[in-house]
Amino acid sequence: MSTDGAELRGVADEADVADARDDLFEPVSEWWLSGTPLEPEHHRLMRRRLVPIPWAESTAAALSPAERGRLAETWTRRAAAEYLAVSTFAVLAIDLVAAGAPADVLSLCMRAGIDEVRHAELCLRMIEIYGGKRVQPPPGMSSLPDDPARPKLFQALANTMLVSxxxxxxxxxxxxxTRDLTTDPVAHAVLTSIYSDEVMHARLGWSYLRYGLERGGQGAIDAAAAMVPIALRGVANVVERERPVGEVTEAVRGHGLMTPAEERVIYSSCVREVLVPGFEALGIPCGSAVQDYGDQWAHAA
Ligand SMILES: [Fe+2]
Ligand SMILES: [Fe+2]
Known part of the structure; x- marks a missing residue:
């Protein structure tokens, strides 16, 4: 008994230490909070995987006003995208629950939504650094393809492919x-923090895809194959999108920004070297995907 008591005290002490440590952390984007007693628990959730950001070491002050404006606009778009991704994982979670997905898939999907809240917070702080403004992400939500007539497993699989x-x-x-060319310590740390979560968000999808294909037979393969061109086009639309005004100078690159032309080349090689081989290894035919996003598309910008 006394051992148990000591262990319990030890746990309580650890909790106290954790609480004390909680006080050492500042909210990332304090203007995007409710002002209610939810805040401390929110900070705990946001610090689940802590990558320290050396906020005070930003080199943004050395940039020209035009360069800072270009970066503020880019981080504004990134903030909006990360904020929308919160709703994307919420909608995907509904599909996964409807399909009876395993508990680890569900918990990781819900956690991905929490990660996206943190990503949005980080982006808002970056907008403040470059643009001097404290903004909030624009309200909105993403939708995913929904066909009530088809088996829930097929819908969950297809939407997992698209999202994840x-x-x-x-x-x-x-x-x-992008991180490889980033020299600014704050931008580098923010991109690293986001990257470390996105790896898990991708792993969630590939894992569930394999799980679902093993159970869904030919119907699941057909549903997955039908999603390949739709999902690839969805990301291509983002890569092709018009960019904010302003030159991507060497200094801007050092703060974590590539040119649209460079992004096309990266997407093309991602399709050819990662996505299509991954899908085909799972038995999903990918049609003309490699040609569709081949050299011609990559160098069209
Ligand atoms: Fe994200
Ligand atoms: Fe993500």
């Missing part, structure tokens, strides 16, 4: 490449 296998896998490849 294609979008998140591309996110990891473009984040890696």
């Amino acid at each position: 296998c294609v979008s998140e896998t591309y996110a990891t490849t473009v984040l890696t490449a």
Whole structure:
């Protein structure tokens, strides 16, 4: 008994230490909070996988106003995308629950949504650094293809491919490449923090895809194959999208920004070297995907 008591005291002490440590952390984007007693628990959730960001070491002050404006606009778009991704994982979680997905798939999907809240917070702080403004992400929500007539497993599989296998896998490849050219310590740490989560968001999709294909037979393969061109086009639309005004100078690159032309090349190689081989290894035919996003598309910008 006394041992148990000591262990319990030890646990309580550890909890006290954790609480004390909680007080050492500042909210990342304090203006995007409710002002209610939810805040401390929110901070605990946001610090689940702590990558320290050396906020005070930003080199943004050395940039020209035009360069800072270009970066503020880019982080504004990133904030909006990360915020929308919160709803994407919420909708995907509904599909997964409807399909009777395993508990680990469900918990990781819900956690991915929490990760996206943190990503949005980080982006808002970056907007403040470059643009001097404290903004909040624009309200909105993403929708996923919904066909009530088809088996729930097929819908969950197809939407997991779209959200996780294609979008998140591309996110990891473009984040890696962007991080490699980033010299600013704050931008580098923020991109690293986001990257470390996106890897798990992609892994969630590939794992569930294999699980679902093993159980869903030919119907699951057909549903997955039908999603391949739709999912690839979805990300291509983002890569092709018009960019904010302003030159991507060498200094801007050092703060974590590539040119649209570079992103096309990265997406093309992601399709050819990662996505299509991954899908085909699971028995999903990919049609003309490699040609569709081949050299011609990669160098069209
Ligand atoms: Fe994210
Ligand atoms: Fe993500």
